[in-house]
Amino acid sequence: MTKEVGINQLKRRDFLKAGLVFGAGASGLAAGYAAVPDAFARAVYAAKKEGIANDNILVMIQLAGGNDGLRTLVPLADPTLHDLRPRLAGPMVSQALPLNTQYGLNHNLAGIKSLWDKGKVAVVQGVGYPNPTFSHFESIRIWETGDPTRRQVDGWLGRTLATNYDSNGHPLTGCACGATDTPGALRDLQATLTVIQDQKKFGFTGGSEVEAAVGALYKGTPGIYGALFDTAIATATETMATLRTSASSYQPMADYSDKVKLVYSSKNQLAAALQLAAELIVTGTGVKLLHVTLGGFDTHYTELNRHDDLMGYLDSAVAAFYQDLAAHNVADKVLIATWSEFGRRPRENASGGTDHGAAAPLLLIGDPVMGGLYGEEPSLTSLDTTGNLKYAVDFRSVYQEILSGHLGADAGKILGQTFDRVSFLRAPVAGPSARRALAV
Numbered sequence: 001m002t003k004e005v006g007i008n009q010l011k012r013r014d015f016l017k018a019g020l021v022f023g024a025g026a027s028g029l030a031a032g033y034a035a036v037p038d039a040f041a042r043a044v045y046a047a048k049k050e051g052i053a054n055d056n057i058l059v060m061i062q063l064a065g066g067n068d069g070l071r072t073l074v075p076l077a078d079p080t081l082h083d084l085r086p087r088l089a090g091p092m093v094s095q096a097l098p099l100n101t102q103y104g105l106n107h108n109l110a111g112i113k114s115l116w117d118k119g120k121v122a123v124v125q126g127v128g129y130p131n132p133t134f135s136h137f138e139s140i141r142i143w144e145t146g147d148p149t150r151r152q153v154d155g156w157l158g159r160t161l162a163t164n165y166d167s168n169g170h171p172l173t174g175c176a177c178g179a180t181d182t183p184g185a186l187r188d189l190q191a192t193l194t195v196i197q198d199q200k201k202f203g204f205t206g207g208s209e210v211e212a213a214v215g216a217l218y219k220g221t222p223g224i225y226g227a228l229f230d231t232a233i234a235t236a237t238e239t240m241a242t243l244r245t246s247a248s249s250y251q252p253m254a255d256y257s258d259k260v261k262l263v264y265s266s267k268n269q270l271a272a273a274l275q276l277a278a279e280l281i282v283t284g285t286g287v288k289l290l291h292v293t294l295g296g297f298d299t300h301y302t303e304l305n306r307h308d309d310l311m312g313y314l315d316s317a318v319a320a321f322y323q324d325l326a327a328h329n330v331a332d333k334v335l336i337a338t339w340s341e342f343g344r345r346p347r348e349n350a351s352g353g354t355d356h357g358a359a360a361p362l363l364l365i366g367d368p369v370m371g372g373l374y375g376e377e378p379s380l381t382s383l384d385t386t387g388n389l390k391y392a393v394d395f396r397s398v399y400q401e402i403l404s405g406h407l408g409a410d411a412g413k414i415l416g417q418t419f420d421r422v423s424f425l426r427a428p429v430a431g432p433s434a435r436r437a438l439a440v
Helices: 012-017 026-031 038-045 080-084 089-095 110-117 136-145 156-168 208-219 223-249 270-282 303-327 395-407 411-415 432-439
Strands: 057-063 073-075 103-105 121-128 174-177 194-196 289-294 334-339 360-365 372-375
Touching: 057 270, 057 303, 057 395, 073 089, 080 089, 103 110, 110 121, 110 303, 110 360, 121 395, 156 174, 156 289, 156 395, 156 411, 174 270, 223 270, 270 289, 270 303, 289 303, 303 334, 334 395, 360 395, 395 411
Parallel strands: 057 289, 057 334, 121 372, 174 194, 174 289
Antiparallel strands: 073 103, 121 360, 334 360
16 A cells, blocks of 8 residues: 655655755745745746857866965975975975976876876966955855955856856756755855765655655645646656666766875765766766865875875876766866865974965866966065965956856856956857857
8 A cells, every 4th residue: 555645744844854945046036936946946937048058067176175286286496495394395396297397296196297298287376366364264255256355145156057057947057066065156046056965865865755745745736836846846856867867877987986095084085076077977967067075185284195195186086087088078078177265375384284375276177278387376485474475366367267268158247357368278169248249
């Protein structure tokens, strides 16, 4: 006998525990759709006039904690580095993988160095923003919103989703892989996105009973609300089916491994997250904006081994990811970009580590990249008043190039202003603003 699961048997708090958060974006509230699961129901009332037509994909890798830029892109010929870092400088310089006579990559970035040799890695030096803060929370917020004034609350990728992609009503367009919460960069009241920690467990918490109760809820709701719930739940169910189909049809063409020995756990399985990202890309789920995180970079002490281990972990995961994409003939569409809330101070501390800093390099990786060094490495002899590296490139210049040149979005509209260009893309696409200019 089949057990009936009705709406009266499921309390509201159980619904919330089950993973359905009731609410809607501003436009939905204005239209009266206040009881709609935001993540899926936006397909009903979101219709954008001008969306993105290309197939390009962005994968953002957060190096959480504050990555040490001087141990990522290593100055090889500056004696000041040894004065500032008497314990840390020697091994990092002697073992670095030279890019030229002046700079080298951390010795554990051999896979990324191989991609550099093929012209597929751009390093933007000295990236930061005016009046830097050394608070993790505040600086992460600045990078995630693209606003050093801290007035913006929506994420820069969330705004991109809301203004360019939601017309498709596809909840996999924006996706956080290997996460339990929505990254701030993807947040926006108007954005539709999916967070997947473990693909095998993705679905209604509580299983079939909860799913049946959801069905009872929308079937018993009259008029427009019933139609909205019908569409929302159908979209949710279709998303779960898409993920199951994706898993069954995907065959990885690289060896992903999270079996790494770290001094302290990163709390993130980067390789698994990137493998899931590869699966979503390769199987054509419609994903466009992906975000993954590797933690552990707050290296106040015993940095030497800790940072080297993290660099090796990052390298193996990214190298496998690129190899997988290339083997499936989709690498030409995918841009990989790293970001971290800040770099580290140039002077080491008494604990064999470094404290919160300011400017640091970013890595752009993939076939769309025109390889090389960009920006300007901050001077080690001309520090700011706090003893930190002065930034040479505003981080929003990098965002601008990604948005306009890779995604074809209106960067000026999303970021609120324009910035100096950093031309690290091999063949930039024409975004909406460029198309409007051509049409005049």
